[in-house]
Amino acid sequence: MDHVADRLTERLRRVRALHQRSVRRREGRFLVEGPQGAREAVRHAAPAVREVLLTPGAATRYPEIAGFERVQLVTEEVSAALSADSQGVLAVVDAAAVATDEGALAGARLVAVLARVTDPGNAGAVIRAADAAGADAVVLTAGSVELLNPKVVRSTAGSLFHLPVLTGADAAASVAAVRAAGLQVLAADGRGRWDLHALDGAGAPDLARPTAWLFGTEAQGLSADERALADATVRVPVHGLAESLNLATAATVCLYESARVQRA
Amino acid sequence: MDHVADRLTERLRRVRALHQRSVRRREGRFLVEGPQGAREAVRHAAPAVREVLLTPGAATRYPEIAGFERVQLVTEEVSAALSADSQGVLAVVDAAAVATDEGALAGARLVAVLARVTDPGNAGAVIRAADAAGADAVVLTAGSVELLNPKVVRSTAGSLFHLPVLTGADAAASVAAVRAAGLQVLAADGRGRWDLHALDGAGAPDLARPTAWLFGTEAQGLSADERALADATVRVPVHGLAESLNLATAATVCLYESARVQRA
Numbered sequence: 001m002d003h004v005a006d007r008l009t010e011r012l013r014r015v016r017a018l019h020q021r022s023v024r025r026r027e028g029r030f031l032v033e034g035p036q037g038a039r040e041a042v043r044h045a046a047p048a049v050r051e052v053l054l055t056p057g058a059a060t061r062y063p064e065i066a067g068f069e070r071v072q073l074v075t076e077e078v079s080a081a082l083s084a085d086s087q088g089v090l091a092v093v094d095a096a097a098v099a100t101d102e103g104a105l106a107g108a109r110l111v112a113v114l115a116r117v118t119d120p121g122n123a124g125a126v127i128r129a130a131d132a133a134g135a136d137a138v139v140l141t142a143g144s145v146e147l148l149n150p151k152v153v154r155s156t157a158g159s160l161f162h163l164p165v166l167t168g169a170d171a172a173a174s175v176a177a178v179r180a181a182g183l184q185v186l187a188a189d190g191r192g193r194w195d196l197h198a199l200d201g202a203g204a205p206d207l208a209r210p211t212a213w214l215f216g217t218e219a220q221g222l223s224a225d226e227r228a229l230a231d232a233t234v235r236v237p238v239h240g241l242a243e244s245l246n247l248a249t250a251a252t253v254c255l256y257e258s259a260r261v262q263r264a
Numbered sequence: 265m266d267h268v269a270d271r272l273t274e275r276l277r278r279v280r281a282l283h284q285r286s287v288r289r290r291e292g293r294f295l296v297e298g299p300q301g302a303r304e305a306v307r308h309a310a311p312a313v314r315e316v317l318l319t320p321g322a323a324t325r326y327p328e329i330a331g332f333e334r335v336q337l338v339t340e341e342v343s344a345a346l347s348a349d350s351q352g353v354l355a356v357v358d359a360a361a362v363a364t365d366e367g368a369l370a371g372a373r374l375v376a377v378l379a380r381v382t383d384p385g386n387a388g389a390v391i392r393a394a395d396a397a398g399a400d401a402v403v404l405t406a407g408s409v410e411l412l413n414p415k416v417v418r419s420t421a422g423s424l425f426h427l428p429v430l431t432g433a434d435a436a437a438s439v440a441a442v443r444a445a446g447l448q449v450l451a452a453d454g455r456g457r458w459d460l461h462a463l464d465g466a467g468a469p470d471l472a473r474p475t476a477w478l479f480g481t482e483a484q485g486l487s488a489d490e491r492a493l494a495d496a497t498v499r500v501p502v503h504g505l506a507e508s509l510n511l512a513t514a515a516t517v518c519l520y521e522s523a524r525v526q527r528a
Contacts, residue, residue: 054381129513135505161421162505197524239523241308241426249277249393252516258501260461 012074015053016082021146022237024095028133029146032091033083035062040070040158041091048097055079058088065089079129082095095148097161104164105181110258111212112251113185115171115179115226122218123147124155125248131159133255134263135158139166139174139212171214175229178212187214187222187230188245188254196257205232207261213254218247275418276338279317279356280346285410288297288359294412296355297347299326305355306332306424312361319343322352329353349418361425368428369445372400373475374522376515377442377449379409379435379490386482387411388419388511396425398517403430403438403476435478439493442476451478451494452518453485454508458498460521469496471525477518480510 018024018031029050032041041049042065045073051070051137059066059073067243076088083090085141105111112130119124123145130138140147147153147167155158169177186205194204205211212231216222227233236245280286282295293314296305301321305313306329315334323330323337338413340352347354376394381387387409394402404411411417411431417424433441439449450469458468469475478494480486491497500509500517509517 028362040505106392125510125513128506128510131504132502132506132509132513157506159504159506197527236396236520237523238396239527240395240423241304242392242396242421242423245396246389246392246421248513249389249396249516251499252513253520256517258522259501260521263461263503 008081020236024148028095031150032093033086033154035089036157038089038091041093044161045097048094050092053086053090099164100166104137109210111137111178113139113174113212113214118145120145120149120151120209121155122247124152124253127156129161131254132163133259137164141174142170159162171226183210183212185212185230187227188250189233192233192235196234196236207258211258215251216244288412290358295414296357297350298420299353299424302353304357304425305357310361311363312358314356317354319352363428364430368401374399375401375442375475377403377438377476377478379405379480380411384413384415385419386417386511390515391420392423393516395426397523401428405436405438406519435490447474447476449455449476449494451491451497452514453497456497456499460498460500471522479515
């Protein structure tokens with residue numbers, strides 16, 4: 001019995017170590033905290049889910065997760081020690097579950113490119129919004145937050161398992177890749193040349209065309225070099241006294257406006 | 265000198281106590297943490313700003329705040345003890361700075377009504393998005409998070425000082441008030457009758473009309489009783505595999521679509 005207990009302790013130690021980036025890279029695995037993300041992992045990436053650690057209470061609340069074939073029951077205390085944000089549900093998933101192949105851009109009609117986005121909550125929220133708007137892929141450029149950071153994963157609410165997210169290329173290479181796939185590139189910028197809701201002047205970009213949106217950081221926006229990569233710069237109109245939009249809000253408005261026009 | 269130091273200590277103790285709701289209610293004051301919110305308070309509600317507590321570093325970084333007439337310099341240590349989220353800038357503001365008068369609804373063309381929204385970050389994000397979309401007012405129904413909760417205030421990024429936010433009435437009374445002001449009432453609901461982007465069938469609501477949007481909680485959405493208060497239920501289309509939108513995303517899409525159509 002002690003031998004079994006020791007083996008479990010060692011396994012749990014290794015799960016907990018996945019909070020560290022270096023361990024995630026070495027092991028090629030990451031954590032999915034919380035029922036929403038774990039459910040989508042089990043539903044859309046089951047072969048890549050190594051195991052799901054569940055408290056008895058969570059197993060009762062989430063039968064669709066408890067029915068998965070590799071479940072380890074753990075006490076509330078152990079679950080809390082493994083993650084403060086799991087609500088009793090913690091999945092260990094192979095990095096391969098997240099499609100990051102450049103081939104994902106072939107035939108794409110709507111793509112979000114995030115340039116050097118460092119806030120995990122923002123990155124995750126944009127991935128979730130892109131999924132909802134029906135985007136075919138998201139690109140996180142080099143210099144962005146690590147995609148498999150637990151807070152990014154949690155903020156996507158499972159959307160990470162719904163659409164490919166490409167990482168590692170800088171903004172110039174990312175823009176070249178989406179352009180090679182036939183998409184126009186629009187930079188979302190607070191001081192952009194065109195108003196998103198008044199794209200009817202001569203030379204205005206046509207949102208019906210396949211489009212990659214380029215978004216910058218919330219604090220600084222896009223650099224001049226990044227803006228210059230785009231075919232046009234477009235601003236989300238700000239009607240009230242707000243000085244700016246947060247990144248997730250701006251991305252939501254742009255992506256949904258593209259979806260509306262492309263699907264009209 | 266000791267007398268002066270004692271007085272400052274007592275003042276700081278009272279500032280710190282404003283993290284407690286009971287103290288905010290008793291004193292009729294609240295905290296605004298961080299440079300963005302404090303700047304908007306000074307800019308749009310200066311008479312109601314009792315004081316701004318600034319570190320020397322923040323005073324250098326934010327001259328537009330440091331120039332305010334009631335600034336108290338504090339050390340980094342004191343600032344950190346007063347708030348973990350202030351970035352060296354903390355304003356103490358009278359509750360009266362936030363306009364909550366029902367008269368604010370007269371002539372309104374776009375209003376967001378949040379029914380029992382309890383997450384402070386969500387409530388603040390919707391207030392910020394409503395400001396950007398040019399909404400005339402926001403209503404937080406009874407049972408929602410306290411508007412002057414420091415996290416709500418911080419999440420609004422200053423938008424709290426840009427538009428009136430009405431509180432205290434339940435959903436039925438709030439809907440009655442916006443309807444009395446001449447607005448149609450649309451409930452945003454994931455299973456709504458109408459697709460926001462296909463409002464062209466017979467009987468479809470006309471977004472060009474003055475509109476109040478009714479939003480529910482992220483977890484449960486609107487109750488059946490709340491949906492029944494509306495003239496129509498409208499869903500934001502979800503094109504990808506995402507199961508739902510978070511509240512701030514759904515509100516952003518609805519409010520910006522109203523702004524687009526109303527201003528076309």
